[in-house]
Amino acid sequence: MKKLSARRRHPLAALVVLLLALAATGGLYAAFAPADKAQADVAAQSLAIDEGKKLFAVGCSSCHGLNGQGSSDGPSLVGVGSAAVDFQVGTGRMPAQQPGAQVPRKKAIYTQGEIDQLAAFVQSLGPGPITPDAKQYTSTNPDDISKGGELFRTNCAQCHNFAGQGGALTKGKYAPSLEGVDAKHIYEAMQTGPQNMPSFPDSTMPEEQKKQIVAFVRHTTNDEPNPGGLTLGSLGPVTEGLFGWIFGLGTLIAVAIWVAAHTTKAKKS
């Protein structure tokens, strides 16, 4: 202490005190200002909404209206939620190529970053299902596959086929095949009910069950080997019968003709 007080009149003492004070102020500010990050988030969010609005004006507004209010060419997007945008744009269904019975899946033309901005803008129009994070749709429990299978057969198989291969609906509409569909997009489809698919909101089908269904669909359409050999599209008796009649009977007929066409006579005529 004596040492310190002896040097209090040193020419650099003022500078040292100033530096200490500055460091203390900075440290205290860092410690007592947690709102800092949140403010940055809000700023990033409003930036995303702004960017999304610009993208929306260019790519979507001709059908859905400048403020997503809808028009004669496209439905209102107020309250559809970010999950619906992530599904529709992420699977390439939107922007739609042409009107018709059903908008098909195609190559996505927006990057995931742009999709997130569009989703942020649409979410800002009115609350709706929110894009799920990976934890919600990634199953780590192997039991989920069999539980998901039961739920799939109760709720999904009637349209999407027992093996997720899809099927026909009325007047040119169809339930698409689930083969190669991202886990996130399967989850979002259940949340939002795209096009003519009914929705399965968390209130009637909890997140946990959606995760189980996703696990089953991914397993069935991607990983599961087929013990019986050729699946023939997993369409059941239609393709199996066609295969049997054309190739099975066809082979038998061809063999019969071959046998009859080759004489065993010594003198070939």
Next chain:
Amino acid sequence: MSHDMSEEKLPEPHGSAGEVADHGNPFADPGLPAHEPRRTDIDERAAKRAERQVSLMFVVSMLATIGFIASYVAIDPDKIVYIFPLGHVSALNFALGLTLGVALFMIGAGAVHWARTLMSDVELPAERHPIEASDEVRNDVIDQFKTGAAESGFGRRKMIRNTLIGSMALVPLSGVVLLRDLGPLPEKKLKETGWREATPAKPLQLVNMSTMQPMKPEDLVIGSLTFAMPEGLTTHDEDFQQRIAKDALMLVRIAPEDIKDDKSKELGFEGILAYSKICTHVGCPISLYEQQTHHALCPCHQSTFDLADGARVIFGPAGHPLPQLKITTDDKGNLVATGDFEKPVGPSYWERAR
């Protein structure tokens, strides 16, 4: 193979065998073409070789059968292998199918080869002859019948004749009586469902078949599809399959202004409509629901129902709209039914009121 054959063993050529002999009569019977021998008929070495070939096919079949048994014993049922055009398949299934197929095919191929090369191939015509017996035989049979009839006294002893006819006429009645076992008549079973236990005083909750929990109206959003069954029923019940085949519900929520049928709107609750999931054609479970058109499609015969218009049939063979269950909420705010369907669920039957 012709190098094995010595030319002198070939038979003499047969001139114009098989041609029409009489050029004046275009319909003359050309007769059979002259018989041509096979190599194996005239060359003993060729016959021996064919015999060995047939035996070889039968031996391959035997080996394949042994292979079948060996595969069954040796291959792990869970083993998956990659086989080129088929992809990943069960090794056991593939081995069993292949060996059994070879075993059966080789028996058939051996038999065909045997018949073609070694069994006699000489044409043997079997001339047609009248089916009718000769007059002599016919007269003899008629005489015997008449003698028998006279000796039995069938025409003379009328009591025996009549009682015989009576006894034979009654025998089929036992078969008719057994038809009773097709019954008993279903009584009200076709008309009623498990929802009959619901009364306004003691309503039955609708249970979500995914979560097995009761539902509140706010759980069902517009455009959603939910399957439900009556409370008290569990999947472990012995008669679950029989009961769910009649009790299953499909719950949809349609914006009230889109519901065209006033009766249907009244049976529902704030746009939530509870329809029977069982098709009125032959009873398939219907649930291919299109939430924008409100059409529900039956996967069996494509009957299509407009759920926004009282489940009116708009396409397909179904004869009646899907029955709708009246729903409301109880004091806890859960969706409940207060009675059975007004119309019988499922396919039509004789006594169904139109």
